Amino acid sequence: xxxxxxxxxxxxxxxxxxxxxxxxxxxxIHKSAYGRPKHVRSDKWDVxxxxxxxxxxxxxxxxxxxxxx
Numbered sequence: 001x002x003x004x005x006x007x008x009x010x011x012x013x014x015x016x017x018x019x020x021x022x023x024x025x026x027x028x029i030h031k032s033a034y035g036r037p038k039h040v041r042s043d044k045w046d047v048x049x050x051x052x053x054x055x056x057x058x059x060x061x062x063x064x065x066x067x068x069x
Contacts, residue, residue, distance in 0.1 A: 030038045039046065 027038065
């Protein structure tokens with residue numbers, strides 16, 4: 001009688017395993033497509049700021065190269 005809860009563990013384990021496989025496959029596909037892990041909760045503003053930061057870093061690097069010459 002005390003082991004009735006074990007009856008529910010197999011379906012719960014199957015569901016949890018399926019969710020883990022789905023999440024891992026999404027992460028693998030995204031990483032192989034974009035070359036980096038997906039940022040959690042990244043919206044248009046975050047993408048725009050990443051693009052701005054990247055362009056600022058490239059401008060600073062080119063400025064540093066021109067100053068060194």
